[in-house]
Amino acid sequence: MSFYTWRMEKVKRYGVVIFLALFCAILMWIGQMGQLPVFSNDGEPKALSQGSEEQPYIALTFNISWGNEKVNDILDKLETHQTKATFFLSGSWAERHQDIVEAIHEDKHEIAMTGYEYESYTEMEPEEIRRDIQKAKEVFEKLGFEDINYIRPPHGHLNEEILAAIEQEGLETVQWSLNPRDWENPGTNTIIDQIMGTGSKGDIILLHASDSVKQTAKALEVIIPGLKQKGLEFVTITELVSGGKAKITQE
Structure with a gap:
């Protein structure tokens, strides 16, 4: 060579x-x-999708927009296992079921919102989004909840305009990192396997407590003790946020 x-x-x-x-x-x-501070605003509004992986915290969250038959079973499971969660409620549902809202609060769970009507914000102009949020705020204030900080956009639909409108209303957007699609009722074991197979530090788990879910309460009987055995601690979104840095997403 x-x-x-x-x-x-x-x-x-x-x-x-x-x-x-x-x-x-x-x-x-x-x-x-990807490890910017929670809800850090570097000129662009952000959405929380996962907490810090440095702490053994995990957040159970439940959306409710209709019905009153399944939520009590879920509350019973949470009480049995002494587990805290965050409930994202539509204002219209909260208005109709004030007694259940109070029961959620008395059980020491965190209350957040999904707006008022639970209609996709992608179909609305920014001003319409803000009016929907304001209407929900009025409902929760009348119920004694003046310090709601978090919102999950209806159906999880999100874009930059929606994020900006939410930020203008003084709320923080929360999505999720783990979604077993329990509202489709894929089978109790399927819900369990998806959460137990991938659930880890910092996860925000999306579940539902509307009447559409038929298997969620039963799945919790395995999920809650199973994740605790993995060394994870269930916390509210506020506690997840205050526990350290969190991953953020932008649509």
Whole structure:
């Protein structure tokens, strides 16, 4: 092999090494960007999707927009296992079921909102979104809940305009990192397996307590003690946020 060829091969090898090093550095930088403070506002509104992986915290969250037959079973399971959760309620549902809202509060669960009508915000203008949120605020204030901080947009539908409108109303957007789609009633074991198989530190679990769910309460009998055996502690969204940094998402 000539000296020139040897030099070219050496340059190629070093070039590959340098490229890989730069690639790894970029990946590390992206990873660090994913650990911005919770709801950090660097000019763009954000949504919380997962808590810190440095703390053994996990959050159970329940959406309710209609019905009153399933929620009490779920509250009973949470009480039996001494587990806290965060309930995202539509204002119209809370208005119709004030006694259940009070029961949720008395059981020391956190109350958050999904707006008033539970209609997709992607179909609304920003001003309509704000009016829906304001109407929900009025309902919860009348029920004695003046300090609601979190909202989950109806159906989880989200974009930059929705995030901006929510921020203007002084609320923080919360989504999820783990969704077994319990409202589809895929089977109790399927719900259990999805949560137990991937549930870990910082997860926000999306479940439902509307009348559409037929298997969620039974699944909780296994999920709650199972996740506790993994060393995880159930906390509210407020506690998850205050426990450290959290991953954020932007639509």
